[in-house]
Amino acid sequence: MENLSKLKQHQIKLQLRYKELIEQAYNLRQTDSAQSDISEYKAIKLLNKLNRLKYLNRETSKTTIPS
Template sequence: MINYRAEYRALTSKKVKIKKRLKLYKEYLRLIEDAYNLRQTDHALSDFSEFRATKVLHQLNKLKFIIGDSKLQAN
């Protein structure tokens, strides 16, 4: 017998992870753009933004490993 509740939880969990991945990706792009824009005016802030972007990228890579590199999109 198929356990529908477990399957539903697995699908819901995957959707949540995909949404989180999209949110992290947008944050990563914003941080990289900020770092680039700050490069000419404030080196310290640029470095800090790059550091934060690196941390976000690490989180993205962990999620990518967990859910796989699928092209699925959360509806």
């Protein structure tokens, strides 16, 4: 159960970082397009990681709930 809590906390931390990167990419779009692209790329990689964690979280919750 503690692992699920840690997983959820890590997921929330990554979501906040994702939002920061997307906002940074948007704000830099007009002034520094190269830096904007870098931030967007990092955000996409982070989103991929978040999706994998979401899948993992879904799989672990299925196995811990007795049927």
